[in-house]
Amino acid sequence: MNGADCLVQSLEREGVEAVFAYPGGASMELHQSLTRSKKIRTILPRQEQGGGFMAHGYARATGKAGVCMATSGPGATNLVTCIADAYMDSIPLVVITGQVYQQFIGKSAFQETDFFGMTLPVVKHSYLVLEAEDLPGIVREAFYLAETGRPGPVVIDIPKDVQQALFKPVFSSEEMRMAGYKLDKPKATDEELKEVLKLIEKAKKPVLYTGGGIISGNAHEELLTFAELSGLPVTHTLMGLGVFDPAHPQSLYWYGMHGTVAGNWAVCESDLLICAGARFDDRITGKVDQFAQEAYVIHFDVDQSEHNKNVFANFPIQTDVKYALGRLSELAKETGFKKPNLKEWHASTAKWKQDYPFTYTKGKHLTAQEAIEALYEESEGEAIITTGVGQHQMWAAQYYKFKEPRTYISSLGLGTMGFGYPAAVGVKVARPDKEVIDIDGDGSFLMNVQELATAKIEKINAKCLLLNNQHLGMVVQWEDRFYKSVRGHTILCDPDNLGGPDNLDAVYPDFIKICEGFGVKARRVSKREELRDGIREMLETDEPFLLEVIVPYTEHVLPMIPQGKSAKEILTE
Amino acid sequence: MKHVISVLVENKFGVLARIAGMFSGRGFNIDTLNVGPTVDPSRSRITTTLNGDDKALEQCVKQLHKLIDVIDIKTYVGTEAVGRELILLKVAANSENRIEVTHICDIFRSKIVNVSADSMIIEVTGNENKVKAFLELIEPFGVTEMARTGTVALSRRS
Numbered sequence: 001m002n003g004a005d006c007l008v009q010s011l012e013r014e015g016v017e018a019v020f021a022y023p024g025g026a027s028m029e030l031h032q033s034l035t036r037s038k039k040i041r042t043i044l045p046r047q048e049q050g051g052g053f054m055a056h057g058y059a060r061a062t063g064k065a066g067v068c069m070a071t072s073g074p075g076a077t078n079l080v081t082c083i084a085d086a087y088m089d090s091i092p093l094v095v096i097t098g099q100v101y102q103q104f105i106g107k108s109a110f111q112e113t114d115f116f117g118m119t120l121p122v123v124k125h126s127y128l129v130l131e132a133e134d135l136p137g138i139v140r141e142a143f144y145l146a147e148t149g150r151p152g153p154v155v156i157d158i159p160k161d162v163q164q165a166l167f168k169p170v171f172s173s174e175e176m177r178m179a180g181y182k183l184d185k186p187k188a189t190d191e192e193l194k195e196v197l198k199l200i201e202k203a204k205k206p207v208l209y210t211g212g213g214i215i216s217g218n219a220h221e222e223l224l225t226f227a228e229l230s231g232l233p234v235t236h237t238l239m240g241l242g243v244f245d246p247a248h249p250q251s252l253y254w255y256g257m258h259g260t261v262a263g264n265w266a267v268c269e270s271d272l273l274i275c276a277g278a279r280f281d282d283r284i285t286g287k288v289d290q291f292a293q294e295a296y297v298i299h300f301d302v303d304q305s306e307h308n309k310n311v312f313a314n315f316p317i318q319t320d321v322k323y324a325l326g327r328l329s330e331l332a333k334e335t336g337f338k339k340p341n342l343k344e345w346h347a348s349t350a351k352w353k354q355d356y357p358f359t360y361t362k363g364k365h366l367t368a369q370e371a372i373e374a375l376y377e378e379s380e381g382e383a384i385i386t387t388g389v390g391q392h393q394m395w396a397a398q399y400y401k402f403k404e405p406r407t408y409i410s411s412l413g414l415g416t417m418g419f420g421y422p423a424a425v426g427v428k429v430a431r432p433d434k435e436v437i438d439i440d441g442d443g444s445f446l447m448n449v450q451e452l453a454t455a456k457i458e459k460i461n462a463k464c465l466l467l468n469n470q471h472l473g474m475v476v477q478w479e480d481r482f483y484k485s486v487r488g489h490t491i492l493c494d495p496d497n498l499g500g501p502d503n504l505d506a507v508y509p510d511f512i513k514i515c516e517g518f519g520v521k522a523r524r525v526s527k528r529e530e531l532r533d534g535i536r537e538m539l540e541t542d543e544p545f546l547l548e549v550i551v552p553y554t555e556h557v558l559p560m561i562p563q564g565k566s567a568k569e570i571l572t573e
Numbered sequence: 574m575k576h577v578i579s580v581l582v583e584n585k586f587g588v589l590a591r592i593a594g595m596f597s598g599r600g601f602n603i604d605t606l607n608v609g610p611t612v613d614p615s616r617s618r619i620t621t622t623l624n625g626d627d628k629a630l631e632q633c634v635k636q637l638h639k640l641i642d643v644i645d646i647k648t649y650v651g652t653e654a655v656g657r658e659l660i661l662l663k664v665a666a667n668s669e670n671r672i673e674v675t676h677i678c679d680i681f682r683s684k685i686v687n688v689s690a691d692s693m694i695i696e697v698t699g700n701e702n703k704v705k706a707f708l709e710l711i712e713p714f715g716v717t718e719m720a721r722t723g724t725v726a727l728s729r730r731s
Contacts, residue, residue, distance in 0.1 A: 116587060117587070120587070120590055121595075121598045125641040126587075128586060130586070145641060178641065179583065180583060180640070180641050180642050180643045180644045181641050303639070304635050304638070305632065305635035307635075308631065308632070
């Protein structure tokens with residue numbers, strides 16, 4: 001067989017069901033082989049970045065590595081954002097790119113870029129395949145690296161001569177061996193965990209701060225058990241949305257720049273902060289030296305480089321978080337752990353929860369918040385939600401309540417606009433049983449609008465709730481608060497004739513017509529009384545559907561901790 | 574503070590770029606970097622000196638560990654390890670001061686490896702202090718060119 005067939009067989013051996021791939025000169029050999037695969041569905045995005053985010057959505061919905069593929073040069077460079085995104089959010093991705101013939105490498109050949117070099121800072125690992133014989137081993141390693149430990153993106157760049165080389169591949173199923181990569185999960189010791197339990201027993205204001213590591217480590221059940229056993233309030237990051245049911249009495253839901261007041265204040269005032277699978281991002285800490293000043297910090301993480309990176313941890317523990325939380329519960333039972341008396345602490349957090357819920361004012365016009373709340377109710381909270389980046393992304397996290405992992409899928413670390421719809425397509429491929437809805441803004445949606453074609457032609461039933469405010473809402477919000485409302489290129493329609501709920505004729509572009517061009521069903525609503533009916537129509541439609549809701553641009557996401565401020569300075573109006 | 578970091582890596586395509594890129598991408602301030610083969614041809618040793626506090630060293634080592642091609646890392650301070658650097662320098666020495674330069678070379682057990690009418694090339698090997706002392710004495714004669722390997726180091730322990 002040739003190298004391309006060998007690659008495809010290797011993918012099949014890894015259990016790959018779907019590949020998001022856009023062909024070109026240096027990768028068409030791979031596509032020829034894909035046409036011969038009976039196990040792999042190849043989905044053609046309409047731009048490589050769309051394919052990358054589909055693979056990303058697929059990976060986040062399943063926990064398995066998503067696979068995307070592109071040709072050399074511009075095909076590959078269009079994937080760079082997806083790779084950086086997966087690196088930031090620790091998402092398993094295997095990115096396969098065609099490369100020019102080895103004899104042309106370094107010669108500025110047609111569609112040549114040094115993709116290996118270009119992606120070095122944003123990959124967990126990468127390969128330039130020089131010998132076809134190496135392909136089976138490299139593919140196996142790539143999937144292993146992408147999915148284990150702290151997951152991340154792995155690039156495999158394959159020159160065309162390697163794809164065409166004829167040889168007899170050897171597929172190994174021996175145990176993996178990599179001198180520089182620990183194959184065993186790191187595990188906290190019982191001594192460390194007993195010490196943690198002792199610290200909890202003595203704590204007066206403890207908080208569990210969890211994040212995306214709980215999802216990638218599949219540890220939400222262990223988290224629930226341990227949280228109930230210890231009685232600790234639980235808050236989490238946006239990456240951790242869905243790890244802990246917001247209806248649970250111990251839940252403070254998510255915290256950070258636009259998170260709950262209760263979560264932010266609880267962490268701020270805590271005397272013991274137990275971080276599990278999160279990384280003290282600046283959108284979480286605010287001003288670092290004022291972050292949880294009184295707290296003794298315990299930090300569980302599988303990646304030891306996160307310890308003391310942003311915030312000093314008094315007690316850093318490198319461990320698989322599922323193991324640590326599970327073992328903590330076992331040890332608590334074995335050692336007669338005494339639940340600390342947190343009556344006063346719970347009273348404080350309960351009061352904050354009650355005094356400062358996520359809230360908005362119902363005015364003359366239908367707002368984004370209202371639309372999301374209605375979607376939550378109409379879909380009974382059962383949909384998987386993807387988002388673009390901006391205000392709608394925050395509102396989706398505030399008003400659609402996420403109670404299960406892998407149901408809020410969003411570009412959080414990198415914050416890539418245009419993520420939402422292709423991600424939704426990828427999620428729907430992985431989870432055809434679930435309703436998958438991209439809650440998007442007009443700015444973000446337009447960045448990858450071409451993927452409507454993928455959804456239509458491939459019959460992938462991904463929906464979009466498009467909250468159209470004709471502006472880049474989050475930047476507008478900052479302009480309003482910190483830049484005297486000077487609009488620095490944040491208007492997406494005609495600045496002299498602003499589209500909006502009061503001026504529907506000026507709304508630009510006409511998304512309904514765009515959808516019509518793509519053959520995708522769409523509907524616009526702008527009035528409160530039309531909203532529920534529109535949502536129901538979207539949910540009942542058994543094909544891609546876009547529901548556009550015209551909303552005012554004047555709404556701000558609240559609460560808000562301004563950049564560089566502490567949680568105490570949170571703005572609620 | 575100066576830290577010597579000795580990194581054992583897979584002798585693979587791009588490994589130096591990964592390490593150098595990590596240093597620049599994460600803002601570590603390195604003084605020297607040396608790469609060479611080891612007794613095992615499948616592995617190389619990269620020795621680097623980092624200028625920074627203990628916190629920077631800790632982060633740097635952890636970030637290095639994350640690279641898949643990094644097999645082992647050792648860090649040294651003070652006399653735990655033997656550290657050496659080799660320097661070649663061209664000194665503008667002529668018949669008038671050649672003897673004086675040669676005399677300094679003798680004291681430092683360095684070698685004169687080339688002589689021409691108005692310059693000579695000196696090879697000097699030693700730890701940081703010796704090299705520094707030698708350079709202080711030789712610079713007044715006029716150093717026109719210099720090439721340094723950067724520190725290489727091995728632990729004293731077996």
